[in-house]
Protein backbone atom coordinates (compact mmCIF):
# COMPACT_ATOMS: atom_id res chain seq x y z
CA UNK A 26 0.00 0.00 0.00
CA UNK A 27 2.75 2.37 0.86
CA UNK A 28 4.87 1.89 -2.25
CA UNK A 29 2.33 3.02 -4.91
CA UNK A 30 1.50 6.12 -2.92
CA UNK A 31 5.16 7.08 -2.61
CA UNK A 32 5.91 6.62 -6.29
CA UNK A 33 2.77 8.46 -7.36
CA UNK A 34 3.45 11.61 -5.41
CA UNK A 35 6.83 12.71 -6.83
CA UNK A 36 5.89 11.73 -10.41
CA UNK A 37 3.60 13.75 -12.61
CA UNK A 38 2.54 16.88 -10.78
CA UNK A 39 5.65 17.30 -8.69
CA UNK A 40 8.04 17.86 -11.61
CA UNK A 41 5.70 20.32 -13.31
CA UNK A 42 4.97 22.28 -10.16
CA UNK A 43 8.64 22.59 -9.29
CA UNK A 44 9.43 25.10 -12.02
CA UNK A 45 6.77 27.73 -11.20
CA UNK A 46 7.42 27.32 -7.49
CA UNK A 47 11.04 28.29 -8.02
CA UNK A 48 10.17 31.42 -10.01
CA UNK A 49 7.58 32.67 -7.55
CA UNK A 50 8.64 34.04 -4.16
CA UNK A 51 9.47 30.64 -2.79
CA UNK A 52 10.54 31.75 0.65
CA UNK A 53 7.10 31.60 2.24
CA UNK A 54 6.19 28.10 1.12
CA UNK A 55 9.65 26.64 1.57
CA UNK A 56 10.38 27.99 5.01
CA UNK A 57 7.19 26.88 6.72
CA UNK A 58 7.38 23.12 6.39
CA UNK A 59 10.46 22.13 4.42
CA UNK A 60 8.51 20.89 1.39
CA UNK A 61 10.61 23.14 -0.76
CA UNK A 62 13.45 20.63 -0.57
CA UNK A 63 11.30 18.05 -2.42
CA UNK A 64 9.64 20.30 -4.94
CA UNK A 65 12.69 21.48 -6.85
CA UNK A 66 16.31 22.64 -6.68
CA UNK A 67 15.40 26.32 -6.74
CA UNK A 68 12.98 26.13 -3.86
CA UNK A 69 15.39 23.89 -1.96
CA UNK A 70 18.20 26.44 -2.07
CA UNK A 71 15.90 29.13 -0.67
CA UNK A 72 14.85 26.78 2.13
CA UNK A 73 18.48 26.24 3.07
CA UNK A 74 19.01 29.96 3.39
CA UNK A 75 15.97 30.26 5.65
CA UNK A 76 17.31 27.74 8.17
CA UNK A 77 20.86 29.07 8.15
CA UNK A 78 22.14 29.92 11.67
CA UNK A 79 22.97 33.59 12.03
CA UNK A 80 26.70 33.34 12.62
CA UNK A 81 29.40 35.84 13.62
CA UNK A 82 27.07 38.02 15.64
CA UNK A 83 30.00 38.85 17.91
CA UNK A 84 31.28 41.04 15.07
CA UNK A 85 29.85 44.55 15.28
CA UNK A 86 28.08 43.42 18.46
CA UNK A 87 25.85 45.92 20.23
CA UNK A 88 26.67 47.11 23.72
CA UNK A 89 27.08 44.33 26.33
CA UNK A 90 24.14 43.59 28.59
CA UNK A 91 26.31 44.62 31.54
CA UNK A 92 29.85 45.95 31.71
CA UNK A 93 32.44 44.31 33.96
CA UNK A 94 32.92 46.35 37.13
CA UNK A 95 29.35 47.57 37.32
CA UNK A 96 26.80 46.38 39.87
CA UNK A 97 23.10 46.20 39.10
CA UNK A 98 20.23 46.43 41.58
CA UNK A 99 18.15 43.87 39.73
CA UNK A 100 17.67 41.27 42.47
CA UNK A 101 15.81 42.34 45.63
CA UNK A 102 18.13 40.82 48.26
CA UNK A 103 18.12 43.68 50.74
CA UNK A 104 21.69 44.92 50.26
CA UNK A 105 22.72 48.47 49.37
CA UNK A 106 24.65 49.32 46.22
CA UNK A 107 27.89 50.19 48.08
CA UNK A 108 27.74 46.89 49.96
CA UNK A 109 27.20 44.94 46.75
CA UNK A 110 30.01 46.78 45.02
CA UNK A 111 32.48 46.09 47.82
CA UNK A 112 31.52 42.41 48.01
CA UNK A 113 31.72 41.94 44.23
CA UNK A 114 35.22 43.44 44.15
CA UNK A 115 36.38 41.16 46.97
CA UNK A 116 34.74 38.09 45.44
CA UNK A 117 36.24 38.70 42.00
CA UNK A 118 39.70 38.78 43.61
CA UNK A 119 38.95 35.50 45.38
CA UNK A 120 37.55 34.09 42.13
CA UNK A 121 40.63 34.92 40.07
CA UNK A 122 42.92 33.45 42.73
CA UNK A 123 40.77 30.34 43.17
CA UNK A 124 40.66 29.68 39.42
CA UNK A 125 44.45 30.04 39.35
CA UNK A 126 44.94 27.68 42.30
CA UNK A 127 42.48 25.21 40.80
CA UNK A 128 44.40 25.16 37.52
CA UNK A 129 47.70 24.86 39.36
CA UNK A 130 46.35 21.69 40.96
CA UNK A 131 45.55 20.22 37.55
CA UNK A 132 48.98 21.18 36.22
CA UNK A 133 50.64 19.42 39.15
CA UNK A 134 48.27 16.46 38.85
CA UNK A 135 49.59 15.91 35.34
CA UNK A 136 53.25 16.70 35.90
CA UNK A 137 54.01 15.27 39.37
CA UNK A 138 56.93 12.80 39.51
CA UNK A 139 58.72 10.77 42.17
CA UNK A 140 58.08 8.17 44.91
CA UNK A 141 54.89 9.97 46.01
CA UNK A 142 53.53 10.11 42.47
CA UNK A 143 50.45 7.99 43.04
CA UNK A 144 49.13 9.65 46.18
CA UNK A 145 49.92 13.18 44.99
CA UNK A 146 48.48 12.49 41.54
CA UNK A 147 45.18 11.48 43.15
CA UNK A 148 45.25 14.14 45.88
CA UNK A 149 45.94 16.99 43.45
CA UNK A 150 42.99 15.98 41.30
CA UNK A 151 40.70 15.71 44.35
CA UNK A 152 41.66 19.22 45.37
CA UNK A 153 41.16 20.42 41.79
CA UNK A 154 37.58 19.16 41.90
CA UNK A 155 36.96 20.79 45.29
CA UNK A 156 38.39 24.10 44.07
CA UNK A 157 36.11 23.87 41.02
CA UNK A 158 33.12 23.76 43.35
CA UNK A 159 34.41 26.89 45.09
CA UNK A 160 34.91 28.65 41.74
CA UNK A 161 31.28 28.08 40.82
CA UNK A 162 30.01 29.16 44.24
CA UNK A 163 32.02 32.41 44.17
CA UNK A 164 31.04 33.27 40.59
CA UNK A 165 27.35 32.67 41.24
CA UNK A 166 27.50 34.77 44.42
CA UNK A 167 28.91 37.62 42.32
CA UNK A 168 26.01 37.32 39.87
CA UNK A 169 23.48 37.23 42.70
CA UNK A 170 24.96 40.45 44.06
CA UNK A 171 24.44 42.07 40.65
CA UNK A 172 28.07 42.00 39.56
CA UNK A 173 29.89 40.39 36.64
CA UNK A 174 32.11 37.41 37.44
CA UNK A 175 35.58 37.34 35.92
CA UNK A 176 35.85 34.18 33.82
CA UNK A 177 38.37 33.96 31.00
CA UNK A 178 42.00 32.89 31.49
CA UNK A 179 43.52 36.14 30.21
CA UNK A 180 41.35 38.23 32.56
CA UNK A 181 42.03 35.86 35.46
CA UNK A 182 45.78 36.12 34.84
CA UNK A 183 45.62 39.91 35.02
CA UNK A 184 43.61 39.94 38.24
CA UNK A 185 45.13 37.05 40.19
CA UNK A 186 47.52 37.80 43.06
CA UNK A 187 49.18 34.37 42.77
CA UNK A 188 52.62 34.62 41.10
CA UNK A 189 52.87 33.20 37.60
CA UNK A 190 53.73 29.50 37.60
CA UNK A 191 56.36 28.38 35.04
CA UNK A 192 55.34 26.02 32.26
CA UNK A 193 58.16 23.67 33.25
CA UNK A 194 57.73 20.40 35.09
CA UNK A 195 58.95 20.80 38.67
CA UNK A 196 59.85 18.53 41.57
CA UNK A 197 57.03 17.52 43.91
CA UNK A 198 58.28 19.58 46.90
CA UNK A 199 58.36 22.68 44.70
CA UNK A 200 54.85 21.94 43.47
CA UNK A 201 53.64 21.57 47.05
CA UNK A 202 55.36 24.81 48.09
CA UNK A 203 53.67 26.73 45.26
CA UNK A 204 50.29 25.32 46.24
CA UNK A 205 50.77 26.22 49.91
CA UNK A 206 51.74 29.77 48.97
CA UNK A 207 48.61 30.06 46.83
CA UNK A 208 46.41 28.74 49.62
CA UNK A 209 47.91 31.19 52.11
CA UNK A 210 47.34 34.19 49.82
CA UNK A 211 43.70 33.18 49.41
CA UNK A 212 43.23 32.52 53.13
CA UNK A 213 44.71 35.87 54.13
CA UNK A 214 42.27 37.60 51.80
CA UNK A 215 39.44 35.41 53.10
CA UNK A 216 39.98 36.57 56.68
CA UNK A 217 40.09 40.22 55.61
CA UNK A 218 37.08 39.96 53.27
CA UNK A 219 34.94 37.94 55.70
CA UNK A 220 35.40 40.65 58.30
CA UNK A 221 34.48 43.39 55.80
CA UNK A 222 31.41 41.49 54.60
CA UNK A 223 30.34 41.03 58.20
CA UNK A 224 30.76 44.76 58.89
CA UNK A 225 28.67 45.72 55.84
CA UNK A 226 25.89 43.25 56.63
CA UNK A 227 26.49 40.94 53.63
CA UNK A 228 25.85 37.72 55.55
CA UNK A 229 25.69 35.56 52.43
CA UNK A 230 29.17 36.58 51.29
CA UNK A 231 30.53 36.23 54.82
CA UNK A 232 29.07 32.74 55.06
CA UNK A 233 30.42 31.70 51.66
CA UNK A 234 33.91 32.85 52.57
CA UNK A 235 33.97 31.33 56.07
CA UNK A 236 31.97 28.15 55.58
CA UNK A 237 33.26 27.14 52.17
CA UNK A 238 36.44 28.94 51.20
CA UNK A 239 38.23 29.05 54.56
CA UNK A 240 37.21 25.53 55.55
CA UNK A 241 38.14 23.95 52.22
CA UNK A 242 41.44 25.79 51.85
CA UNK A 243 42.53 25.04 55.40
CA UNK A 244 41.75 21.34 54.95
CA UNK A 245 43.67 21.22 51.68
CA UNK A 246 46.65 22.98 53.27
CA UNK A 247 46.78 20.24 55.87
CA UNK A 248 46.68 17.40 53.35
CA UNK A 249 49.29 18.97 51.09
CA UNK A 250 51.68 20.36 53.72
CA UNK A 251 52.20 17.02 55.47
CA UNK A 252 53.91 15.76 52.31
CA UNK A 253 56.89 18.08 52.75
CA UNK A 254 57.70 17.13 56.34
CA UNK A 255 61.13 15.49 56.33
CA UNK A 256 60.10 12.29 58.08
CA UNK A 257 62.10 9.04 58.09
CA UNK A 258 60.63 6.28 55.94
CA UNK A 259 62.18 3.13 57.38
CA UNK A 260 64.13 3.94 60.57
CA UNK A 261 63.28 6.32 63.38
CA UNK A 262 65.91 8.96 63.95
Ligand SMILES: [Fe+2]
Nearest residue numbers: 134135146150
Ligand atom coordinates in the same frame (compact mmCIF):
# COMPACT_ATOMS: atom_id res chain seq x y z
FE1 LIG B 1 43.57 13.03 35.39
